[in-house]
Amino acid sequence: MLKERVTSAALGLILLILIIYAGTIPFLIFLAILAALAGREFIDFFDNKLYLDKYVIPIFSSITLILFFRAFNYNKIEDLLLFILITIIYTFANNIKTSGFKNILSNVGNRLFCLCYIGGGLSFLVILMEINNSVFENNQALWLVLLVAWATDIGAYFIGIKFGKRPLAPVISPKKSIIGAVGGVSFAIIIILLYSLYLDIFSFWIIPITIVLSLSAIFGDLIESALKRDANIKDSGEIMPGHGGILDRFDSLLLAAPVAFLLINYLI
Numbered sequence: 717m718l719k720e721r722v723t724s725a726a727l728g729l730i731l732l733i734l735i736i737y738a739g740t741i742p743f744l745i746f747l748a749i750l751a752a753l754a755g756r757e758f759i760d761f762f763d764n765k766l767y768l769d770k771y772v773i774p775i776f777s778s779i780t781l782i783l784f785f786r787a788f789n790y791n792k793i794e795d796l797l798l799f800i801l802i803t804i805i806y807t808f809a810n811n812i813k814t815s816g817f818k819n820i821l822s823n824v825g826n827r828l829f830c831l832c833y834i835g836g837g838l839s840f841l842v843i844l845m846e847i848n849n850s851v852f853e854n855n856q857a858l859w860l861v862l863l864v865a866w867a868t869d870i871g872a873y874f875i876g877i878k879f880g881k882r883p884l885a886p887v888i889s890p891k892k893s894i895i896g897a898v899g900g901v902s903f904a905i906i907i908i909l910l911y912s913l914y915l916d917i918f919s920f921w922i923i924p925i926t927i928v929l930s931l932s933a934i935f936g937d938l939i940e941s942a943l944k945r946d947a948n949i950k951d952s953g954e955i956m957p958g959h960g961g962i963l964d965r966f967d968s969l970l971l972a973a974p975v976a977f978l979l980i981n982y983l984i
Contacts, residue, residue, distance in 0.1 A: 728965075736845070736855060743845060744785065747838045748778040754834045754962040757952040761943050762826055766807070767814045773830060776803060780835025785842050788977075803828060834963075837970030840977045847977075851917060851984055860908065861976040864929040865968045867907040868900035872934070875899025884934075889941040897934050904930040925979055929972050936971030940964070 735746045755777030759769055776799075783799050786792040807824045811817070847857040876896025884892040908926040912918040940963055944952065951960030 736858065740842065740845060744782065744842050747842060748781050750962055750966065751777040751781045751835050751838050753955065754838075754952075754966070755830065757961045757963050758830045758834060760949060760952070761830075761947040762823075766810045766823060768810060769827075772806065772810075773827065776806075776831055777835045780831040781839045781842075782835075784836045784839035788839075788843050789846055800828065800831075803831060833970060837973060838966065840973035841969065843977055844973060844980070847980060849980075849984075851919070852980065856915060856917065857976065857980055860911070861929060861969065861972050863907050863911055864904045864926055864976075865933045865972050867904040868930045868933045869937075869968060870900075871903025872896040872900030875903075885938055885941075888938055888945055892938070892941075900934060901927060901930040904933075921984060925984075928979065929976055932975040933968035933972040936968040939971065940967035 735742050752774035755774040756770065758777075759773055762769070779799060780796075783792070783796040787796045804824055807827050808820065811820045811823050841858060841861075844858040844861060845855055848854075852860070872892070873896070876891070876893045876899065879899075880893025880896045882894045883890050884894050884897050905923060905926050908922060909918070912922050940952070944950070952963035955961055
């Protein structure tokens with residue numbers, strides 16, 4: 717299991733590095749594909765599956781990602797708001813066609829959450845890639861949040877296996893431990909300190925920012941675990957050997973990336 721997990725992670729990392737350094741458009745397309753795959757996985761979380769959802773929701777997830785990127789980078793928020801309205805109208809019409817007015821409010825709500833959670837969350841990775849200011853340039857902000865999320869995951873996994881006894885959130889995810897979370901945050905701090913020193917961008921804010929992002933990554937993981945628990949499924953998919961689905965692999969980034977953008981854009 718560990719060998720399979722490490723192998724798929726290494727191959728995924730190589731692919732990600734190549735796509736990131738290919739430029740913004742290839743990275744945006746790559747994330748749009750991931751959003752579509754994650755959207756398809758998220759359909760299994762719904763209590764009521766509506767007609768056409770398995771085709772429409774993946775496409776809508778990709779479109780939402782692109783519109784979030786345009787809204788934040790090019791101030792095209794009206795396009796995003798229009799698309800949200802289209803999504804509401806689509807879900808109403810789809811619900812009425814499939815089952816009348818039954819569960820119509822919950823179906824609209826969970827589909828809007830799906831698009832904002834997946835498309836919105838992933839879009840901030842591209843937004844972070846575009847940040848160039850007095851502190852970050854040339855993808856440095858993107859790599860900051862990626863390294864924090866990965867280091868937190870690795871630290872929590874190995875420290876938790878070795879020393880974890882007291883569960884962090886026993887109802888949501890019994891295997892995650894408090895000492896594992898502490899190990900994840902600690903390992904993230906070490907990695908980011910080395911990263912910032914290597915790039916000569918070290919400053920007083922680097923440790924508190926890393927702690928906040930690491931905790932966001934842990935909480936993002938717990939959010940997806942809670943959704944899976946509610947849907948009574950173990951993994952969101954099987955596309956990544958040893959990791960499960962797209963949501964299982966990117967769950968921590970879906971929260972950490974927006975938090976990183978807010979911290980970098982408004983505090984640093």
